[in-house]
Amino acid sequence: MVIGIGDDAAVLRPRAGxxxxxxxxxxxxxVHFRFENQSCRNIGRRALVANLSDLAAMAARPLGFTLALxxxxxxxxxxxxDLLAGLLIExxxxxxxxxxxxxxxxxxxxxxxxxxxxxxxxxALTRGGARAGDRLCVTGRLGAAALALAKTARxxxxxxxxxTPRLHAGAVLARISAVTACIDISDGLLADAGHLLxxxxxxxxxxxxxxxxxxxxxxxxxxxxxxxxxxxxEGGEDYELLFAVRGATPSISTLRRRLGIEVSExxxxxxxxxxAGDSVAPGWRHF
Amino acid sequence: MVIGIGDDAAVLRPRAGxxxxxxxxxxxxxVHFRFENQSCRNIGRRALVANLSDLAAMAARPLGFTLALxxxxxxxxxxxxDLLAGLLIExxxxxxxxxxxxxxxxxxxxxxxxxxxxxxxxxALTRGGARAGDRLCVTGRLGAAALALAKTARxxxxxxxxxTPRLHAGAVLARISAVTACIDISDGLLADAGHLLxxxxxxxxxxxxxxxxxxxxxxxxxxxxxxxxxxxxEGGEDYELLFAVRGATPSISTLRRRLGIEVSExxxxxxxxxxAGDSVAPGWRHF
Numbered sequence: 001m002v003i004g005i006g007d008d009a010a011v012l013r014p015r016a017g018x019x020x021x022x023x024x025x026x027x028x029x030x031v032h033f034r035f036e037n038q039s040c041r042n043i044g045r046r047a048l049v050a051n052l053s054d055l056a057a058m059a060a061r062p063l064g065f066t067l068a069l070x071x072x073x074x075x076x077x078x079x080x081x082d083l084l085a086g087l088l089i090e091x092x093x094x095x096x097x098x099x100x101x102x103x104x105x106x107x108x109x110x111x112x113x114x115x116x117x118x119x120x121x122x123x124a125l126t127r128g129g130a131r132a133g134d135r136l137c138v139t140g141r142l143g144a145a146a147l148a149l150a151k152t153a154r155x156x157x158x159x160x161x162x163x164t165p166r167l168h169a170g171a172v173l174a175r176i177s178a179v180t181a182c183i184d185i186s187d188g189l190l191a192d193a194g195h196l197l198x199x200x201x202x203x204x205x206x207x208x209x210x211x212x213x214x215x216x217x218x219x220x221x222x223x224x225x226x227x228x229x230x231x232x233x234e235g236g237e238d239y240e241l242l243f244a245v246r247g248a249t250p251s252i253s254t255l256r257r258r259l260g261i262e263v264s265e266x267x268x269x270x271x272x273x274x275x276a277g278d279s280v281a282p283g284w285r286h287f
Numbered sequence: 288m289v290i291g292i293g294d295d296a297a298v299l300r301p302r303a304g305x306x307x308x309x310x311x312x313x314x315x316x317x318v319h320f321r322f323e324n325q326s327c328r329n330i331g332r333r334a335l336v337a338n339l340s341d342l343a344a345m346a347a348r349p350l351g352f353t354l355a356l357x358x359x360x361x362x363x364x365x366x367x368x369d370l371l372a373g374l375l376i377e378x379x380x381x382x383x384x385x386x387x388x389x390x391x392x393x394x395x396x397x398x399x400x401x402x403x404x405x406x407x408x409x410x411a412l413t414r415g416g417a418r419a420g421d422r423l424c425v426t427g428r429l430g431a432a433a434l435a436l437a438k439t440a441r442x443x444x445x446x447x448x449x450x451t452p453r454l455h456a457g458a459v460l461a462r463i464s465a466v467t468a469c470i471d472i473s474d475g476l477l478a479d480a481g482h483l484l485x486x487x488x489x490x491x492x493x494x495x496x497x498x499x500x501x502x503x504x505x506x507x508x509x510x511x512x513x514x515x516x517x518x519x520x521e522g523g524e525d526y527e528l529l530f531a532v533r534g535a536t537p538s539i540s541t542l543r544r545r546l547g548i549e550v551s552e553x554x555x556x557x558x559x560x561x562x563a564g565d566s567v568a569p570g571w572r573h574f
Contacts, residue, residue, distance in 0.1 A: 002306060003413060006486075008344035008471055009310035009404070011411045019289060020307050022403055023296035024353035026391045057295035066311035068355070068399040100401075104313045107394045112355040114387075114401035116309055117296070124298045126290060184295055199293075 001064055001097050010099035012063045014118040020063075021119055023054035026112040035109075037152040038159040040079045044086020044111070045162055046237075050186065051115040052094055052165035053239035057184035059125040059174030060117030061167065062096030067113055070106035083111065094167060125173055125243075127196050129180035134244035134269040136204055137252070139169050139261055141212040142189055143228070146235020150226050163239040169259040173243055176258070178250060182243040188234040189266075192242055197269060205274075206267035208233065244269055288351055288384050297386035299350045301405040307350075308404040308411060310341035316396040324439040325446040327366045331373020331398070332449055333524075337473065338402040339381055339452035340526035344471035346412040346461030347404030348454065349383030354400055357393035370398065381454060412460055412530075414483050416467035421531035421556040423491055424542065426456050427549055428499040429476055430515070433522020437513050450526040456546040460530055463545070465537060469530040475521040476553075479529055484556060492561075493554035495520065531556055 003011040014020060027033055027050070033043045048065065055062055067087065071080065091098055096115065148161040166184070173179045183196045189211065193204040211232045214220075221228040245255075255263040290298040301307060314320055314337070320330045335352065342349055354374065358367065378385055383402065435448040453471070460466045470483045476498065480491040498519045501507075508515040532542075542550040 002409075003411065007414050008341040008469075009308045009347065009402075009411075011345070011406070012307040012309060013408070014301070014307060016303065020299040020301060020350070020403065021296045022299060022351070022353060022387055022401075024355050024387050024389050024399075024401060026355040026357060026389050026399070028357060028391045028393050031392050054295045058298070060296065063307070064309070066309060066401055068311050068313040068401075070313060070315060070357075070397060070399075100309055100311050102311050102313050102399070104315045104397075105318050106315050106397060110357060110391075110393060110397075112311075112313070112357075112389070112399040114309075114311060114353055114355075115296075116307065116403065119298070121300070122289075124290065124296075127294050182295075 001099055004097065004099050005101060010064065012099065012116060014063065017121045018118040019121050019124060021055055021058050021060035021117040021124060022114065023051060024112065024114040025051050026110055029109040040082030041086035042159065042162060044083040045090045047111045047113055048087050048090040049163055049165050049239060051113045052096060052167060053184040053186065055115055055117040056166040056170035057125065057182050057241060058119060059123065059170045060119040061171065062094055063116045063118050064097045064099035065113050065115040066100035067098060067111060068102040070104050070110045072107055072109065073105060075109055094165065123174055125170060125182045127181050127183050130197055130200065130202060130244040130269050131180065131246065132202060132269050132271045134180055134246050135265050136242065136244055136267045136269060137255065137263055137265050138212065138240050138242050139166050139259065139263055140240040141214050141262065142185065142238050142240060143217055143231045143235050144214045145237040146231040147220060150224055150231065154224050163237065165239060166241045169241055169261055172259050176250060178246050180244045180246050182241055185238050185240050185242050186236050188236040189242065190233050196242065201272050202269050203272045204267055205270045210264060210266045212262060212264040288386055291384065291386050292388060297351065299386065299403060301350065304408045305405040306408050306411060308342055308345050308347035308406055309401065310338060311399065311401040312338050313397055313399040327369030328373035329446065329449060331370040332377045334398045334400055335374050335377035336450055336452050336526060338400045339383060339454060340471040340473065342402055342404040343453040343457035344412065344469050344528060345406060346410065346457045347406040348458065349381055350403045350405050351384045351386035352400050352402040353387035354385060354398060355389040357391050357397045359394055359396065360392060362396055381452065410461055412457060412469045414468050414470050417484055417487065417489060417531040417556050418467065418533065419489060419556050419558045421467055421533050422552050423529065423531055423554045423556060424550055424552050425499065425527050425529050426453050426546065427527040428501050429472065429525050429527060430504055430518045430522050431501045432524040433518040434507055437511055437518065441511050450524065452526060453528045456528055456548055459546050463537060465533050467531045467533050469528055472525050472527050472529050473523055475523040476529065477520050483529065488559050489556050490559045491554055492557045497551060497553045499549060499551040
């Protein structure tokens with residue numbers, strides 16, 4: 001960062017020959033979060049994680065982010081402080097400074113973030129390269145965010161769970177030539193597999209038993225009388241990476257070692273129409 | 288633009304050795320605009336102008352912008368289309384493509400834009416360099432936006448007026464070494480002069496008769512029984528550039544020729560405390 005908050009605009013300096021990567025995302029009170037079931041700090045942290053995850057999916061490193069905070073006059077200064085504190089915790093953790101801000105009055109609270117990142121020229125990892133036959137893999141485990149949300153809805157338990165933006169994993173994946181496409185899972189596995197494949201006339205054939213899940217997930221779902229498959233396949237906001245790999249190598253164990261986190265193979269890319277079972281048809285759940 | 292809307296993030300490509308400039312601004316229904324007194328197209332255009340103006344004040348050229356649109360479910364598709372059409376008219380005019388978007392539900396409509404621009408490394412024009420004795424100049428004329436707002440408040444006339452982002456003027460000013468500081472006038476002349484000077488222990492001594500105004504401005508104000516000076520000094524959203532120039536050259540006529548638009552000298556930078564008349568004290572109207 002060359003010039004931060006306080007001028008008409010911020011000035012950021014990518015390295016020589018880098019492209020600039022930009023993504024924007026909004027979190028609205030009552031739609032994406034509630035003050036009643038989560039600390040303001042967690043809400044702030046989660047807002048930046050959601051945006052950093054988009055950089056991760058493009059293999060970009062963060063340069064900075066801007067925040068537009070809209071809030072009703074009656075929002076307490078303490079809540080504002082805690083939201084900001086949460087944002088700044090994640091900002092420090094991932095070297096993504098707040099470089100611009102805007103505050104405006106509104107009837108409900110919302111945080112609109114835009115993250116700016118950088119990636120070596122032409123090396124951004126895109127959604128675009130998958131072909132039929134590619135293996136489909138995910139980082140980490142799915143379902144934890146949806147489970148926390150279901151738990152708070154049924155028992156009133158506060159949401160403490162917080163996803164991790166897979167910035168390092170994305171950067172490593174971009175250097176593996178067999179990786180043909182990548183997306184972060186924000187809307188849910190099936191929906192985001194659709195985003196990755198549907199526009200290319202492709203679908204996903206997913207082995208639901210292979211979808212990685214948190215420890216004691218089935219028991220937790222049973223206690224809440226929830227179908228675990230639904231959380232695994234449709235639950236969003238885990239911010240793991242879903243990616244396609246062409247050919248038999250690198251193996252899952254090689255991928256795990258290189259990414260430094262869990263990686264699971266969960267299915268295959270198939271031609272649309274050939275898909276069966278938990279597969280994703282073109283346009284399916286496409287927003 | 289290398290990758291536009293449709294992937295996890297957009298990819299933009301600055302020229303070799305350019306810095307990246309980022310600014311964010313939100314327009315909220317009922318706070319910054321009303322559907323009743325302005326076409327949706329004008330609201331959309333104005334939203335992008337406000338953001339482009341921040342790039343202009345930094346001497347940056349636009350690379351692209353992101354839009355987070357929050358809207359209640361009952362907002363008609365026609366209004367959404369017209370808002371977008373307005374944004375895209377300005378986007379085409381100033382070569383600033385829409386590169387990312389986010390739509391979310393909210394109780395009122397708001398448009399949060401983030402513009403990304405580029406400027407030769409280390410050459411961004413900042414707020415930071417003014418010294419006592421510098422001449423204060425503005426581009427164009429002030430008061431038109433405030434007059435349109437006053438007119439709609441009193442007579443119900445629709446707002447058709449639309450400011451121009453001074454992108455070319457900003458780029459030229461950055462190449463004139465005598466120009467020491469620059470800001471765009473979004474909050475009003477006195478307020479923005481305060482933003483330019485107050486943190487440096489400086490103030491502005493402004494000759495109110497020298498503030499450039501639209502043709503027949505006094506008569507229009509008289510018809511509405513409004514103090515013209517108030518609109519000139521405190522009216523915002525004209526998005527002209529206010530800048531400081533060290534020394535006697537370039538002359539106003541040279542500045543006019545180089546910028547290709549009207550330029551007026553309206554006062555001087557003075558030490559805080561020495562200011563009198565319409566001057567701006569440190570912290571005065573600082574938000």
